[in-house]
Amino acid sequence: MTARNLSLGLLGLVVLALLAAAPFYAGPYPLGLLIGILSYGVLATAWAMFSGPTRYVSLATVAFFGVGAYTVAVLGDVLPYPLILVVAAIIGALLAILVGLATLRLAGVYFVVFTFGLTELVRQLVTYYEVNVTKTLGRYVFLPLGPEHIFWQLLALGGATLVLAWWVRRSRIGLALRVIGDDPVAASHLGIDITRTKLVLFAASAVIMTLAGAIQAPRWTYIEPSIVFNPTVSFLTVIMALLGGPNRLVGPLLGAIPLFLLFEWLSANFPNHYSIILGLLFIAIVFLLPNGVLAFGEGLLNRLRGLTREVAR
Amino acid sequence: MTTYGRRTILRGIGASAIAATALRSLPAFAQDRKAVRIGYAISKTGANAAGAGITTTPNYLLWVKDVNDAGGIKLSKLGVQLPIEVTEYDDRSSAEETVRAIERLATQDKVDFILPTWGTGPNLASGPSFDKFGYPQLAATAVTDMAPQVAQRWKKSFWLLGGGHDYANALVQLLVKQRDAGKINNKVAIISVADGFGIDLSKAATPAFKDAGFELVYDKSYPLDTSDFAPLLNEIAGLGADTFAAFSYPPDTFAITQQAVVANFNPKVFYLGVGTAFPVYPKIAGPNHNNVMGIGGIDPDSPDIEAYFKRHTELIGEAPDSWASAVTYSSLQILHQAIERVGDIDRDAVASEISTGEFDTILGKLKLKDNQLWSLWTVGQWQDGKFVGLSHTEREGAREPIVPKPNWTAA
Numbered sequence: 001m002t003a004r005n006l007s008l009g010l011l012g013l014v015v016l017a018l019l020a021a022a023p024f025y026a027g028p029y030p031l032g033l034l035i036g037i038l039s040y041g042v043l044a045t046a047w048a049m050f051s052g053p054t055r056y057v058s059l060a061t062v063a064f065f066g067v068g069a070y071t072v073a074v075l076g077d078v079l080p081y082p083l084i085l086v087v088a089a090i091i092g093a094l095l096a097i098l099v100g101l102a103t104l105r106l107a108g109v110y111f112v113v114f115t116f117g118l119t120e121l122v123r124q125l126v127t128y129y130e131v132n133v134t135k136t137l138g139r140y141v142f143l144p145l146g147p148e149h150i151f152w153q154l155l156a157l158g159g160a161t162l163v164l165a166w167w168v169r170r171s172r173i174g175l176a177l178r179v180i181g182d183d184p185v186a187a188s189h190l191g192i193d194i195t196r197t198k199l200v201l202f203a204a205s206a207v208i209m210t211l212a213g214a215i216q217a218p219r220w221t222y223i224e225p226s227i228v229f230n231p232t233v234s235f236l237t238v239i240m241a242l243l244g245g246p247n248r249l250v251g252p253l254l255g256a257i258p259l260f261l262l263f264e265w266l267s268a269n270f271p272n273h274y275s276i277i278l279g280l281l282f283i284a285i286v287f288l289l290p291n292g293v294l295a296f297g298e299g300l301l302n303r304l305r306g307l308t309r310e311v312a313r
Numbered sequence: 314m315t316t317y318g319r320r321t322i323l324r325g326i327g328a329s330a331i332a333a334t335a336l337r338s339l340p341a342f343a344q345d346r347k348a349v350r351i352g353y354a355i356s357k358t359g360a361n362a363a364g365a366g367i368t369t370t371p372n373y374l375l376w377v378k379d380v381n382d383a384g385g386i387k388l389s390k391l392g393v394q395l396p397i398e399v400t401e402y403d404d405r406s407s408a409e410e411t412v413r414a415i416e417r418l419a420t421q422d423k424v425d426f427i428l429p430t431w432g433t434g435p436n437l438a439s440g441p442s443f444d445k446f447g448y449p450q451l452a453a454t455a456v457t458d459m460a461p462q463v464a465q466r467w468k469k470s471f472w473l474l475g476g477g478h479d480y481a482n483a484l485v486q487l488l489v490k491q492r493d494a495g496k497i498n499n500k501v502a503i504i505s506v507a508d509g510f511g512i513d514l515s516k517a518a519t520p521a522f523k524d525a526g527f528e529l530v531y532d533k534s535y536p537l538d539t540s541d542f543a544p545l546l547n548e549i550a551g552l553g554a555d556t557f558a559a560f561s562y563p564p565d566t567f568a569i570t571q572q573a574v575v576a577n578f579n580p581k582v583f584y585l586g587v588g589t590a591f592p593v594y595p596k597i598a599g600p601n602h603n604n605v606m607g608i609g610g611i612d613p614d615s616p617d618i619e620a621y622f623k624r625h626t627e628l629i630g631e632a633p634d635s636w637a638s639a640v641t642y643s644s645l646q647i648l649h650q651a652i653e654r655v656g657d658i659d660r661d662a663v664a665s666e667i668s669t670g671e672f673d674t675i676l677g678k679l680k681l682k683d684n685q686l687w688s689l690w691t692v693g694q695w696q697d698g699k700f701v702g703l704s705h706t707e708r709e710g711a712r713e714p715i716v717p718k719p720n721w722t723a724a
Binding site: 028033036132136216219222227232264271274 | 357358359360401402403404405406407408409410412413414416417419420421433434435437438440441445446459507508509512513516534536537
């Protein structure tokens with residue numbers, strides 16, 4: 001087990017190093033693609049960290065993402081950049097704790113609806129503030145950060161997210177979370193503090209999402225609520241995580257990569273039929289890969305192994 | 314599982330090298346060019362699809378057809394006349410997609426020119442990308458008071474639809490004349506959508522009305538996606554204002570009209586925002602569209618505009634809107650003429666020609682100043698089935714406003 005983990009860790013480091021060097025050999029467009037993939041990879045992994053074991057489907061991803069972007073837009077001229085990221089992380093955590101305390105007692109579809117409503121609420125609050133207090137809606141982010149800087153930051157965030165997700169899976173809190181997901185009543189009988197456990201994970205996942213938004217803000221220069229609180233981001237995150245398999249460490253990442261490339265290919269080659277093809281594809285995915293790509297791949301592998309064993313016999 | 318042989322690693326490195334090469338762009342073939350390649354990413358899906366589908370996409374299609382039917386773009390330095398070839402993407406109404414689509418058009422497809430997407434926010438958000446790759450950006454659907462600053466920052470960007478102040482001030486001046494002529498009273502009620510456009514316009518209009526001595530009996534914003542305006546309109550109806558101005562967005566513009574009819578709210582001046590100039594407005598408002606005022610306008614006596622409306626209707630099946638459509642089409646004519654004057658695909662030279670030259674367009678002769686278009690219709694009114702311009706930033710209004718608007722007739 002340890003040898004395997006070690007070699008997997010080494011492989012991870014090699015991939016990380018290869019990726020980190022990407023801005024030196026990839027052109028602006030491939031780099032843009034990598035930024036997009038990383039962004040969704042981070043969001044999907046962070047989403048699965050909480051929603052995978054608890055089975056709480058959260059549609060609040062973009063609420064945190066947008067809050068991060070707005071923090072950078074508001075503080076861009078005031079604070080040094082690293083400090084802005086710290087502030088963004090704190091705001092994300094506070095918001096998550098506030099929301100978590102109010103809602104994590106909800107279950108099932110109520111939680112889904114609430115998190116979706118939360119995105120709208122945050123968006124309307126930001127809009128209300130901008131309209132009535134600052135009297136401008138759009139904000140400009142003129143920070144001297146190129147795509148390569150954004151890429152490196154996202155890469156670091158992605159690495160940290162994976163390590164955190166890996167740690168959570170094997171720590172007590174991860175186990176507690178899985179028990180809660182399987183049977184909350186049994187979990188509370190076992191003496192697990194359900195709300196606190198959920199809250200901690202929800203906040204951790206929210207902080208990562210907030211940072212993902214904060215890091216990408218300089219890429220758009222101009223920010224307004226309709227740009228950064230785009231609900232599509234929340235939906236795509238869920239779909240990517242589900243495609244890859246939310247209960248596996250690299251599942252969400254492996255869901256994000258093909259789907260992102262697929263969206264890109266569709267919008268480039270079928271700009272007029274994008275939505276139709278996308279809808280059909282989703283239906284196909286649900287039918288063919290109900291447990292995610294990884295589970296499907298493993299099943300296939302097991303079947304192949306069985307086959308070769310039989311042939312050998 | 315535990316060991317990675319040297320071969321596996323080498324193979325992996327080789328594979329990633331191949332992948333890296335494949336990711337790089339294809340070589341451009343400048344010598345044997347067969348077309349002028351134009352690329353654009355436009356919102357075909359998402360929140361911006363409606364606006365883009367009315368104002369931007371039809372004009373891109375029409376312009377490409379018009380130019381290609383006439384034989385293409387003349388490149389005198391290369392001694393050829395080449396048709397336009399289009400590469401189009403869907404930006405899905407997302408700023409990140411717009412940015413990446415421009416990166417793709419500039420570095421992968423290596424198109425000769427890139428046309429902008431629809432809307433103020435998306436155009437501002439894509440400014441740095443156009444600038445980075447050195448493409449001129451002819452923003453024909455962005456209304457922003459930031460235009461002077463951003464044109465300074467991004468030297469090849471051109472802002473053709475004015476700023477909130479232009480429209481708000483023009484409206485106030487027009488109403489001052491009506492008040493001084495004794496046609497309306499001193500009271501004004503304003504509502505504005507809590508989004509970029511509504512905020513910009515109300516921010517400019519509120520002080521302008523006050524400076525002109527009007528009394529603002531109502532001045533509030535309403536959230537985006539509001540659909541019930543009855544309470545608002547009922548409250549305003551009791552305040553005795555002869556002028557009602559809504560700095561609204563398309564779905565609201567239609568809803569406000571319909572609910573004003575239902576509530577029998579009949580101010581003497583009924584002014585609405587984006588959407589009033591859409592060809593669909595008379596269909597929605599029925600006979601009540603007559604003498605409604607709004608943003609934009611066209612010159613009803615211009616034969617160029619009439620011919621443009623006819624061509625547009627033939628190709629798209631619907632008339633263009635009477636505000637930004639003609640500006641969008643003119644921006645493409647400007648681009649076309651600038652390329653032909655330079656005689657080559659030289660984006661630097663074309664950009665400087667756009668900022669200094671004078672161009673023949675369906676809006677007449679246009680010349681930009683500080684990379685902005687100052688010659689604009691600002692206030693229009695539906696008169697006899699046309700959304701005619703009442704106020705213009707440079708010339709006299711073509712038509713006199715009809716005030717008071719006749720009372721609504723129940724449909």
